[in-house]
Amino acid sequence: MLPSFLAVSARDFRCVLAFSAGLMISGVVSAADANVPVTADQAEFFENRVRPLLVERCLGCHGHEKQQGGLRLDSRSAMLKGNESGTVLTPGKPIDSRLIRVLDYSNDDIQMPPAGKLQAEEIAVITRWVELGAPWPADRDVPSATAERSSGEPHWAFQPIADPPAPTVKSSDQVRSTVDAYVLAKLETAGLSLAAPADKATFIRRATLDLWGIPPTFADVQDFLNDTAHDAVPRLIDRLLDSPLYGQRWARHWLDVARYADTKGYVFTEEPRFPYAYTYRDYVVDSFNSDKPYDRFILEQIAADQLEISDDQSELAALGFLTVGRRFLNKQEDIIDDRIDVVTRGLMSLTVGCARCHDHKYDPIPTADYYSLFGVFISSQEPGELPIIGSPKSRQAFEAFQKELAEREKALAEFEQKTLAGINAKARSETASYLTLIVEPKAGSPTDALKSLVTGEPRPKILERWKNFLSTRKDPQDKIFGPWNQLISKSAEEFPAAAAEWLTNAATEGEASGNVHALVRQTLVERKPTSKVELAQAYGRLFADIDAQWQKLKSTQADASALPDAAAEELRQVLFAEGAPTNLSLEESKSVYLRDERNKQRELIRKIENLKATSSGAPPRAMVMRDKDKPVEPRILIRGNPGRPGEIVPRRFLEVVAGKERPAFQKGSGRLELAQGIVSPQNPLTARVIVNRVCQHHFGEGLVRTPGDFGIRGEAPTHPELLDHLATRFMQNGWSLKMLHRWIMSSATYAQSSVDRPHARTIDPENRLLWKMPRQRLELEALRDSWLAVSGRLDTSLGGRPFDNIADPASQRRTLYGFINRNDLPGVFRAFDFADVDVSMAERPETTVPQQALFAMNSPFVIEQAKHLAASVAPAADDGARVTELFRRALSRYPESAEREQALRFIQDVPHAGKLTNWDKLAHALLLTNEFVFVD
16 A cells, blocks of 8 residues: 555654654663573674683683682672672673773773773774674573584484485475475474565565566566466576676575685775675676585685686686785784684685684684684785786776876886985995994894984894894804904903904914905904994995995996906895895895885875776776695784794694594695585585575575574574475585575475464464565665666666666666675665674664655655656656556555555645656655565
């Protein structure tokens, strides 16, 4: 039915909406105040981030054995109780929690830990935990992994996949496929049955939105209604699966799992955008459209660089699965942790990341297994130059890009070369200072020690290079550094006499002695050093003179390669030979940049990366990984601390999947062997996980209602036999996702109506047994794309760089191609429950908040689509015919007589006001109806 608010003004309707929103918010608050269980994500955050911090930094003084100040922090109840000063924890309110003030070293309180303030990111973790309500999983509510291992009974998800025969059911006439047999068996046991089939118009809308993410046209619906052939449904499903629109729709589901975004997160002054993230997104779309076997799909996303691939190397884009994640301030351990998580939780629904700091609290995943996988990814690296996997569409744009790129790269190269020359020149001019500090070390850091000796900011790595160089010239017979080695070994008291003796001998022997360089002898005899510092100054002066000779020669003879005097050239080599302490290579110089130099370099690099990210002429490249030349043998990091390495572990697969005697990986990093282990038919998880997720997107909930956690804390499947049957059939039929869609969508279970049945709801209020088809709300992408589709403006072209703003009224591309910024996710994304792009997401949250309705009512984007929808219906002599056509375009059906009459009264009787015509307002109202926003 047409919404009743058509009869009231827009202002009045907004008042009604605000009132309704207020009621809804009240409900949310009261639910939040209730003692609700800890969610899986909250528990994972606590176990992975919070508990290790408490154990490492707090419980030594505030735990079971010791309670300094009468305070315990080893349970939530203890924190809430606090000590004589009161509670230290106010769940949901960090600003009111004394715990946060104490950790933040607030001036009005004590400061903990007393040995030193926690790092900013550690305080942020505790603050976020308090914001979440301080969730603390109750140990007694969850069976432990240790208990499971001791019982000898594997958790259901770790048992081999079975394929039990389809059960015999009473209502055999309702069985269209084996899916129905398994569902009916459960229903009949509970005294229930399948609902009546949905009408054909409902079915085609459901199927089209499921597979395309946009509604069917009126013509599509009529064709299906008029198709009375027995194979009408299979042909409809085939038509939908054969369209490129299918890949665009289902790729978005996968991108949630892959935590896809177009930016890196906060990375200081670097270019925040991934220039080529879109190539991974396009790879996923193409893979779904081509029905790439799912096992091959996984292999390519983990190890495409080690597989036989096509000549254009397009499959290399698959490695974006690993590389499009957040960059965590470029902290390697966190980046690898993210990659372990996306592989294990994203593909097998195992929370292996919880074993980073300690053995998994619930699942049989020891810390050793985590670091086995850590070794795989630390043995892989991203190359500096990414491979080209295609060409830009415009030759002219490509040439413009090449020209601008060359100019920006030239600016960077010139800066780096100029900086290199400056670093080496300054290092040579300050040789005496570095040698002085070597013979007379000062207290404090090398940087502090150098500040009093050199001009400008010191470069302590130059000092380190001199020390390393001198350690290779310790031979007493060394012509240049023999005197240095003889004298530097003396104590300060012994030095004057030893130096005098050496000078006497040098003067006596003169040129007759061939074991001392002539210019070194001459310099020391002239300067007569009486201390180690004077010796260092003498050597420094000598090298400065040699450098001055060389610079003078080069100013007159640019092509000179050596000093004409052989003795002087021998000394020049100390300063200018490859690897010399004052002759850094281009790459070595970058490691000694000062802050201003590094910032300037990053600015120039960012300009290059920005061009690659924004230019339509930049050729597409794959965000690949390559194995390092030598794999890393990983060590367990105790408590996840890189500063506390433990025992070495081999790179190998998880024991819970591959067994205790699994072999170590032998091929490079082991990425390919890891991928092969994941897709092995003997792995009981992978096929079950993807089958469950396909069911989840068709039915609103999976057969396992914790799609991101198949571990012990996850829920057991509602239909375990059906899950295993579909998983077995899926693998036997070439891991084809399109076949899986056909089996599910051709079933009577999928074809049910969504009409409520009070009796069934009493028995199974959550519809776990699938006694009806659940009504589902369109997510953001499908809703926005549907608005565009019915207005006749949707651009369904495939691939390419992202567009900037999905809320821009002028943007017409599918939402899939919108720019996703980790650092600044637009409000419309957040309001409509978009996936968290920092972690692998198996399912999105679903909220009902006022911002959703307010956006739909007031957004210029939605209003623009309403105006185009109204304009697409040509004016007719009969307003009734125009109303009918508007319904056909918006809702793919004819209006009912009451709807038609109500719409006509609104068009003809309500005075026109504002910039929108009454036809625009009617079109807008249709785009906001539940019929449009929900799928029955």
